[in-house]
Amino acid sequence: MSNVQKDRILEGAEELFFKAGIRSVTMDEIARHLGMSKKTIYQYYRDKDDIVSALVQKKLEEDKEEMCGIGIKSSNVMEEMITMMKHSEDFFSRVNPIVIHDLQKYYPEAWQFFQRFKADVVIDSMQDILDRGIVQGYVREDIDTKAMARMRVWQIELGFDNSVFPHNEFNSWKVQLQFLEHFIYGICTAKGHEILNQYKNILEHN
Amino acid sequence: MSNVQKDRILEGAEELFFKAGIRSVTMDEIARHLGMSKKTIYQYYRDKDDIVSALVQKKLEEDKEEMCGIGIKSSNVMEEMITMMKHSEDFFSRVNPIVIHDLQKYYPEAWQFFQRFKADVVIDSMQDILDRGIVQGYVREDIDTKAMARMRVWQIELGFDNSVFPHNEFNSWKVQLQFLEHFIYGICTAKGHEILNQYKNILEHN
Numbered sequence: 001m002s003n004v005q006k007d008r009i010l011e012g013a014e015e016l017f018f019k020a021g022i023r024s025v026t027m028d029e030i031a032r033h034l035g036m037s038k039k040t041i042y043q044y045y046r047d048k049d050d051i052v053s054a055l056v057q058k059k060l061e062e063d064k065e066e067m068c069g070i071g072i073k074s075s076n077v078m079e080e081m082i083t084m085m086k087h088s089e090d091f092f093s094r095v096n097p098i099v100i101h102d103l104q105k106y107y108p109e110a111w112q113f114f115q116r117f118k119a120d121v122v123i124d125s126m127q128d129i130l131d132r133g134i135v136q137g138y139v140r141e142d143i144d145t146k147a148m149a150r151m152r153v154w155q156i157e158l159g160f161d162n163s164v165f166p167h168n169e170f171n172s173w174k175v176q177l178q179f180l181e182h183f184i185y186g187i188c189t190a191k192g193h194e195i196l197n198q199y200k201n202i203l204e205h206n
Numbered sequence: 207m208s209n210v211q212k213d214r215i216l217e218g219a220e221e222l223f224f225k226a227g228i229r230s231v232t233m234d235e236i237a238r239h240l241g242m243s244k245k246t247i248y249q250y251y252r253d254k255d256d257i258v259s260a261l262v263q264k265k266l267e268e269d270k271e272e273m274c275g276i277g278i279k280s281s282n283v284m285e286e287m288i289t290m291m292k293h294s295e296d297f298f299s300r301v302n303p304i305v306i307h308d309l310q311k312y313y314p315e316a317w318q319f320f321q322r323f324k325a326d327v328v329i330d331s332m333q334d335i336l337d338r339g340i341v342q343g344y345v346r347e348d349i350d351t352k353a354m355a356r357m358r359v360w361q362i363e364l365g366f367d368n369s370v371f372p373h374n375e376f377n378s379w380k381v382q383l384q385f386l387e388h389f390i391y392g393i394c395t396a397k398g399h400e401i402l403n404q405y406k407n408i409l410e411h412n
Contacts, residue, residue: 140391142406143384143388144380144381144384147371147376147380147381147384148384148388150370150371151361151364151365151384151385151388154364154370155357155361155364158357158360158361158364159357164356164360165353165356170353174350174353175350175353178349178350178353178354178357179357182349182354182357182389182392182393183388183392184392185346185391185392185393185394186388186389186390186391186392186393187388187391187392188391188399190396190399190400190403193394193396193399194396197396200348
């Protein structure tokens, strides 16, 4: 059994899930989309749940590497946060928000990976950005970086909570972008605020 | 039975609760503190739960009137939000945070009043402030005021959540003040940001 094949299945599933959500995509459709027999798929994955869990783990790994790469390439935390914002916007524009609702509701194992990732990786890297930002003069120095990093991460969950932001009333991605942008403005010094404004001005004129 | 007496009992209970939390204060202590017999208290209130519910309702009513008064007296939303921040700080400095933990855990009826108040009153008045702030040029105009008002209100609950901000690791009031301040910075234009900085400078030099 080849790893190439195994990865190809995840890629094919991802393409379908991102367009239509997870719940509504059948194993038959995945097989058809890949030009593969279902039998072949089952050599690599027990069932659809198994594909979903593997895919979420893969995406989270990629996300971690990407965040790390952004940190290395950025000359300061403003650049870092703005690049992260761009990546989120790009992701949101490609992915149907129903994916998150499906995950949350029907794929508890995969959702657990996401939760653990937030707790283990995102909180720490967020606090690290804030701490560095204070030194650089872009983040207000009276911020409790530990509490704010935690708040930011839980905010993501809040935005996906159907009882607070009903999916028929709010666009989940728009809510997430509002939170992200608000979060960055909220931690900024006047100097950081100005850079954010400049970035948004450029966006508007493109 | 006099309303004066009824109010006096609430005031006496409030004094004790604010210092020591709700759970640990007994009816005997309330009676002693008021120089009243327990029998008299029971003429007005069924039990301690009943006192707690009445007190929470009274405080929420007062809070509503106070917020309304601040709105009328303020010349713009920055003044309004800064005054609200001062009131919160003042309240936090007087009240043991254990009050909130006790309410949440042991007084579900009173906690329900608080939840309903948030949903019915606070979300709307917050959205109203944001909408006015946009017109006045202090609040960023690309904010989704409906989503942000909701976020702000749920943030309060998040700050009190022991599983996210364990009480032995975080001071609940400090977390709440961090959220409040961050929220205001986050919605501000550069003009609003400057006013907030001025206010904080004055605080530091007093």
